[in-house]
Amino acid sequence: MSEDTAAKKELAAIKGTRDILPGEVEKWQALEALARTTFELYGFRELRAPVFEATELFEKGSGATSDIVTKEMYTFTDKGGRSLTLRPEYTPSVVRAIVEHRLDLEGAPMRYYYMGPMFRYDKPQKGRYRQFHQVDIEVFGEKDAAVDAEIIEMAHALLGKLGVAGTETLVNSVGCRACRPAYSAALRQAAAARRADLCPDCQRKAETNPLRIFDCKVEACRTIAAAFPSIQDFLCQECRDHFRRLLACLDALGIPCRIDPRLVRGLDYYTKTTFEIVSSHLGAQNALLGGGRYDDMMKDFGGPDICGTGFAMGIERVLSMAEIAVPKRKTVYLAHLGEEARMAGLELARWLRSNGVECLVEYKDRGMKAHFGRANKLQADWVLIVGENEMKSGRFALKDMATGRQVDGPREELLALLRTN
Numbered sequence: 306m307s308e309d310t311a312a313k314k315e316l317a318a319i320k321g322t323r324d325i326l327p328g329e330v331e332k333w334q335a336l337e338a339l340a341r342t343t344f345e346l347y348g349f350r351e352l353r354a355p356v357f358e359a360t361e362l363f364e365k366g367s368g369a370t371s372d373i374v375t376k377e378m379y380t381f382t383d384k385g386g387r388s389l390t391l392r393p394e395y396t397p398s399v400v401r402a403i404v405e406h407r408l409d410l411e412g413a414p415m416r417y418y419y420m421g422p423m424f425r426y427d428k429p430q431k432g433r434y435r436q437f438h439q440v441d442i443e444v445f446g447e448k449d450a451a452v453d454a455e456i457i458e459m460a461h462a463l464l465g466k467l468g469v470a471g472t473e474t475l476v477n478s479v480g481c482r483a484c485r486p487a488y489s490a491a492l493r494q495a496a497a498a499r500r501a502d503l504c505p506d507c508q509r510k511a512e513t514n515p516l517r518i519f520d521c522k523v524e525a526c527r528t529i530a531a532a533f534p535s536i537q538d539f540l541c542q543e544c545r546d547h548f549r550r551l552l553a554c555l556d557a558l559g560i561p562c563r564i565d566p567r568l569v570r571g572l573d574y575y576t577k578t579t580f581e582i583v584s585s586h587l588g589a590q591n592a593l594l595g596g597g598r599y600d601d602m603m604k605d606f607g608g609p610d611i612c613g614t615g616f617a618m619g620i621e622r623v624l625s626m627a628e629i630a631v632p633k634r635k636t637v638y639l640a641h642l643g644e645e646a647r648m649a650g651l652e653l654a655r656w657l658r659s660n661g662v663e664c665l666v667e668y669k670d671r672g673m674k675a676h677f678g679r680a681n682k683l684q685a686d687w688v689l690i691v692g693e694n695e696m697k698s699g700r701f702a703l704k705d706m707a708t709g710r711q712v713d714g715p716r717e718e719l720l721a722l723l724r725t726n
């Protein structure tokens with residue numbers, strides 16, 4: 306390997322991360338803009354939290370027995386000897402921010418959204434990255450299952466605007482602290498009977514948190530777990546009523562869904578509702594988004610006893626299915642002829658830009674023909690010519706590159722023309 310190749314390899318982007326380049330980034334911007342306008346219609350406001358947090362936040366929040374915490378966190382010790390973690394998800398950060406700033410006392414709707422990178426150390430594959438991006442929304446203080454349905458409907462509204470079709474909505478209830486212990490005990494018993502056939506990881510999970518066996522990706526474990534008791538048979542009256550109401554509200558909103566009693570989701574904090582929107586077009590990583598209710602996290606963080614519900618959408622996965630038409634931006638190429646014209650051109654470009662026109666200025670000295678060649682290469686829509694004559698007369702020539710039509714006039718007239726085309 307040559308030194309150059311070795312250096313390139315050493316400096317390349319880290320496995321599981323990727324650059325989002327111009328050409329693709331416009332789709333990201335369109336998704337982000339649509340997400341913002343959609344969420345704000347439902348009363349959400351943006352809340353931006355740091356990229357790294359105390360490791361304990363995720364251990365306590367995401368849950369000590371979740372795969373995310375046991376295997377996937379980017380944890381490091383900083384120079385002050387503190388254990389920090391690049392956030393693997395956003396939910397614990399929002400809860401922390403509410404407790405820290407006592408946002409619950411402000412009286413504003415506790416509805417927050419955020420878009421940004423998350424970090425998980427898992428084996429990269431199609432639809433699974435180590436740095437990936439989520440659109441996350443969270444609602445606090447609303448116990449009613451109607452709110453769970455409302456956010457599922459909001460997710461559908463956004464996916465609809467993004468042209469994502471052919472999805473399926475899965476829902477379940479994972480019960481609460483009152484009814485889940487009995488279910489966990491039943492699962493533990495079922496797992497003990499099949500212990501020898503389970504992978505070592507699931508054998509461990511059977512002891513620590515048998516619900517997590519449903520997260521296992523090993524085919525044999527999945528087959529065994531499919532025959533385990535269903536949580537639906539263990540729900541207490543309150544959880545059963547909540548789930549029934551969720552189904553009724555989804556029905557009222559015209560959202561078809563399928564009950565999946567194995568949908569326990571990979572995080573420890575869920576209570577009652579869990580849901581995912583999946584697509585068979587995505588392959589193994591089929592969830593476009595997932596979420597649910599978490600009524601205990603805030604009080605477990607030492608804050609007020611306020612319930613929460615929310616979801617996070619994987620931007621990479623959604624974009625792989627989205628139909629977003631990005632309108633081409635119109636640009637003017639400013640061709641100057643000679644040093645003096647370059648100065649005048651600089652000022653003309655400033656003026657055009659201050660009036661909202663995208664303008665490219667090339668600083669190299671070129672003849673007219675070379676300028677047109679360059680403008681063509683840059684896919685400029687118009688060429689604006691600034692030469693000695695133009696400077697003297699205060700009239701400039703503007704050529705439409707698509708039609709070849711050329712007009713000349715004072716800059717105000719040309720601006721009006723650019724604005725209407």
Ligand code: HAM
Nearest residue numbers: 394396433434437592593594595596597615616617619
């Ligand atoms: P999650 O299911 O872990 O939930 O992630 C949500 C979404 O993020 C997934 O459905 C998927 O689209 C995307 N995603 C997750 N991991 C990756 C990855 N490695 N590469 C690409 N995309 C990925 C949560 O994170 C919860 N915080 C959701 C939530 C909010 N629950 C309540 N509120």
